[in-house]
Amino acid sequence: MLDLDDPVVAARLEDLRRMGLTRPEAVVYTVLVSLGPSRAKDLHAVARHSREEIYRILKDLESKGLVEARLEKPTIFTAVDPETTIEVLISRIKKETQERTRNAEELGIWLTDIRGATAEEESPGQRHHVRLLHGRQATRVSNAMIRSCRTSCMIATTAGWLSKMNEVGNLEPLATASEKGVKVRIVTEVTPENIKYVTNYRGRFEIRHHLGVNRMVRLMLCDNSAVIFALSEKGEDVEGLLSLYSDSIPMVEGFNLIFEKLWADAIPATEVVIL
Secondary structure, X not given: OOOOOOHHHHHHHHHHHHOOOOHHHHXXXXXXXXXXXEOHHXXXXXXXXXXXXXXXXXXXXXXXXXXXXXXXXXXXXXXXXXXXXXXXXXXXXXXXXXXXXXXXXXXXXXXXXXXXXXXXXXXXXXOOOEXXXXXXXXXXXXXXXXXXXXXXXXXXXXXXXXXXXXXXXXXXXXXXXXXOOOEEEEEEOOOOOOHHHHHHHOOOOEEEEOOOHHHOOOEEXXXXXXXXXXXXXXXXXXXXXXXXXXXXHHHHHHHHHHHHHHHHHOEEHHHOOOO
């Protein structure tokens, strides 16, 4: 029988707690793994919880996909195999880490926005943020910009980069923004290279085709309040990206004019015929 007072067992229970289970959940699941298919009263004797608490904990574990119940009288509970359990817990950890990372990125941008003037800045009233971004730093900032959008997001991108939008994580926040009512417009060159992505995206966003975008700067504007644009060459290597972020009003307005000109000169992606 499993000894909950054994130091090794106690350490493993703590590991399970750090991976997202509560202490009672870790105890009940571990006991169930040790005993095999069991009734609640069998677990009650080993796990040191009341029968009512055992049922509640088993229900919580079942909702997390770690326990299965066989509808008999009395109900028989079975622990999901350890390999599957670890996969479930790792998946939850990754999801929570991604959410915390996104929150941290947004927090960083917000803290930068509320930052007072530094010694190098002549006047707080004249301060604007201009930052040079390297590699995936640019994709993190762009994703944070998308998540902060309230009304509009405008993107001009090369044919090759459109196919990478999902890879760098742009698609999910763009889709979420669109669902919240943000108007998402994308100008790109529709080519055999990216037609399947255009087809997938155009149901969610407005996409237009412009023959010259592959020779122009890649940029993203959010709410006409911030812009990020690529300084690197046309090459699509994420790690080699060099970009500039700014919320300078003149700079944002200038790139807004560039985008609107591209948009006006472009045609709906649905009108493009790829042979």
